[in-house]
Protein backbone atom coordinates (compact mmCIF):
# COMPACT_ATOMS: atom_id res chain seq x y z
CA UNK A 1 0.00 0.00 0.00
CA UNK A 2 1.54 3.26 -1.10
CA UNK A 3 1.04 6.88 -0.33
CA UNK A 4 -1.11 8.80 -2.78
CA UNK A 5 0.69 10.86 -5.36
CA UNK A 6 -0.28 14.52 -5.23
CA UNK A 7 -0.47 16.97 -8.10
CA UNK A 8 3.00 17.49 -9.56
CA UNK A 9 4.44 20.83 -8.55
CA UNK A 10 7.16 21.32 -11.13
CA UNK A 11 8.77 24.74 -11.11
CA UNK A 12 12.09 26.18 -12.26
CA UNK A 13 13.28 26.05 -8.68
CA UNK A 14 12.58 22.30 -8.52
CA UNK A 15 14.64 21.72 -11.66
CA UNK A 16 17.51 23.85 -10.35
CA UNK A 17 17.36 22.10 -7.01
CA UNK A 18 17.43 18.71 -8.77
CA UNK A 19 20.51 19.62 -10.82
CA UNK A 20 22.33 20.92 -7.77
CA UNK A 21 21.37 17.83 -5.78
CA UNK A 22 22.56 15.59 -8.60
CA UNK A 23 26.00 17.21 -8.40
CA UNK A 24 25.99 16.64 -4.64
CA UNK A 25 25.08 12.98 -5.26
CA UNK A 26 27.95 12.54 -7.78
CA UNK A 27 30.39 14.20 -5.37
CA UNK A 28 29.17 12.02 -2.53
CA UNK A 29 29.59 8.82 -4.58
CA UNK A 30 33.13 9.87 -5.58
CA UNK A 31 34.06 10.72 -2.01
CA UNK A 32 32.79 7.36 -0.78
CA UNK A 33 34.66 5.53 -3.55
CA UNK A 34 31.41 4.39 -5.18
CA UNK A 35 30.94 4.34 -8.92
CA UNK A 36 28.58 6.77 -10.63
CA UNK A 37 26.48 4.29 -12.61
CA UNK A 38 23.49 4.85 -14.90
CA UNK A 39 21.41 2.74 -12.52
CA UNK A 40 22.27 4.92 -9.54
CA UNK A 41 21.52 8.07 -11.54
CA UNK A 42 18.18 6.60 -12.68
CA UNK A 43 17.29 5.94 -9.03
CA UNK A 44 18.29 9.49 -8.15
CA UNK A 45 16.14 10.89 -10.99
CA UNK A 46 13.16 8.75 -9.99
CA UNK A 47 13.44 9.97 -6.38
CA UNK A 48 13.74 13.62 -7.33
CA UNK A 49 10.92 13.53 -9.89
CA UNK A 50 8.61 12.13 -7.25
CA UNK A 51 6.58 15.06 -5.91
CA UNK A 52 5.50 13.27 -2.74
CA UNK A 53 6.60 10.55 -0.34
CA UNK A 54 7.43 7.21 -1.86
CA UNK A 55 8.25 3.67 -0.79
CA UNK A 56 11.24 1.62 -1.98
CA UNK A 57 8.92 -0.42 -4.22
CA UNK A 58 7.44 2.71 -5.81
CA UNK A 59 10.96 4.00 -6.38
CA UNK A 60 11.89 0.70 -8.04
CA UNK A 61 8.94 0.97 -10.47
CA UNK A 62 9.80 4.54 -11.39
CA UNK A 63 13.54 3.97 -11.67
CA UNK A 64 12.83 1.02 -14.00
CA UNK A 65 10.69 3.27 -16.18
CA UNK A 66 13.82 5.42 -16.65
CA UNK A 67 16.32 2.55 -16.93
CA UNK A 68 14.88 -0.98 -17.15
CA UNK A 69 18.18 -2.52 -16.00
CA UNK A 70 17.69 -1.17 -12.44
CA UNK A 71 17.33 -4.10 -10.04
CA UNK A 72 15.52 -4.27 -6.71
CA UNK A 73 18.88 -4.96 -5.00
CA UNK A 74 20.38 -1.78 -6.49
CA UNK A 75 17.41 0.28 -5.25
CA UNK A 76 17.77 -1.16 -1.73
CA UNK A 77 21.53 -0.53 -1.76
CA UNK A 78 21.20 3.00 -3.17
CA UNK A 79 18.51 4.25 -0.79
CA UNK A 80 20.86 4.25 2.24
CA UNK A 81 23.45 6.16 0.16
CA UNK A 82 20.80 8.78 -0.66
CA UNK A 83 19.69 9.11 2.95
CA UNK A 84 23.25 9.19 4.34
CA UNK A 85 24.15 11.94 1.89
CA UNK A 86 21.19 13.94 3.22
CA UNK A 87 19.57 14.17 -0.22
CA UNK A 88 16.64 11.96 0.69
CA UNK A 89 14.82 11.91 3.99
CA UNK A 90 13.74 8.59 5.50
CA UNK A 91 10.42 8.63 7.32
CA UNK A 92 9.43 5.90 9.72
CA UNK A 93 5.75 5.95 10.61
CA UNK A 94 5.83 2.64 12.46
CA UNK A 95 5.00 0.36 9.55
CA UNK A 96 7.06 -2.56 8.28
CA UNK A 97 8.36 -0.36 5.43
CA UNK A 98 9.74 3.17 5.30
CA UNK A 99 8.72 6.22 3.33
CA UNK A 100 11.18 8.49 1.58
CA UNK A 101 11.11 12.08 0.37
CA UNK A 102 13.61 13.91 -1.82
CA UNK A 103 14.98 16.97 -0.08
CA UNK A 104 13.64 20.19 -1.56
CA UNK A 105 16.62 22.07 -0.19
CA UNK A 106 14.61 23.72 2.57
CA UNK A 107 16.40 24.31 5.82
CA UNK A 108 13.28 24.71 7.96
CA UNK A 109 12.39 21.78 10.19
CA UNK A 110 9.36 19.84 8.96
CA UNK A 111 6.64 18.26 11.02
CA UNK A 112 4.82 15.29 9.51
CA UNK A 113 1.07 15.17 9.79
CA UNK A 114 -0.20 11.73 8.79
CA UNK A 115 -3.72 11.04 7.68
CA UNK A 116 -4.42 7.50 8.87
CA UNK A 117 -7.66 7.33 6.85
CA UNK A 118 -6.24 8.46 3.51
CA UNK A 119 -2.70 7.16 3.98
CA UNK A 120 -1.24 10.56 3.16
CA UNK A 121 1.73 12.38 4.68
CA UNK A 122 1.79 16.19 4.83
CA UNK A 123 5.14 17.93 5.40
CA UNK A 124 4.55 21.13 7.31
CA UNK A 125 7.15 23.84 7.99
CA UNK A 126 7.67 23.90 11.72
CA UNK A 127 10.42 26.42 12.55
CA UNK A 128 9.41 26.38 16.24
CA UNK A 129 10.67 22.78 16.49
CA UNK A 130 14.30 23.85 16.44
CA UNK A 131 13.72 26.40 19.18
CA UNK A 132 11.69 23.94 21.24
CA UNK A 133 14.21 21.11 20.84
CA UNK A 134 17.05 23.42 21.81
CA UNK A 135 15.18 24.71 24.80
CA UNK A 136 14.20 21.32 26.25
CA UNK A 137 17.63 19.82 25.56
CA UNK A 138 19.39 22.72 27.26
CA UNK A 139 17.33 22.14 30.39
CA UNK A 140 18.97 18.74 30.82
CA UNK A 141 22.39 19.87 29.56
CA UNK A 142 22.17 18.41 26.06
CA UNK A 143 22.26 19.60 22.46
CA UNK A 144 19.70 18.33 19.94
CA UNK A 145 21.04 16.01 17.23
CA UNK A 146 17.82 15.22 15.35
CA UNK A 147 14.29 16.50 15.74
CA UNK A 148 11.13 14.67 14.79
CA UNK A 149 7.49 15.58 15.16
CA UNK A 150 4.82 13.26 13.82
CA UNK A 151 1.13 13.80 14.27
CA UNK A 152 -1.15 10.85 13.52
CA UNK A 153 -4.53 12.19 12.47
CA UNK A 154 -7.96 11.31 11.16
CA UNK A 155 -9.45 12.90 8.03
CA UNK A 156 -12.17 15.45 8.74
CA UNK A 157 -12.88 15.91 5.00
CA UNK A 158 -13.60 12.21 4.65
CA UNK A 159 -15.82 12.17 7.73
CA UNK A 160 -17.84 15.26 6.77
CA UNK A 161 -18.05 14.93 2.99
CA UNK A 162 -17.40 11.20 2.55
CA UNK A 163 -14.66 12.15 0.15
CA UNK A 164 -11.10 13.40 0.16
CA UNK A 165 -8.74 13.90 -2.78
CA UNK A 166 -6.07 11.86 -1.01
CA UNK A 167 -8.46 9.01 -0.27
CA UNK A 168 -9.70 8.79 -3.85
CA UNK A 169 -6.12 9.06 -5.15
CA UNK A 170 -5.20 6.02 -3.08
CA UNK A 171 -8.20 4.03 -4.26
CA UNK A 172 -7.59 4.92 -7.90
Ligand SMILES: [Zn+2]
Nearest residue numbers: 118155164166
Ligand atom coordinates in the same frame (compact mmCIF):
# COMPACT_ATOMS: atom_id res chain seq x y z
ZN1 LIG B 1 -8.21 12.72 3.74
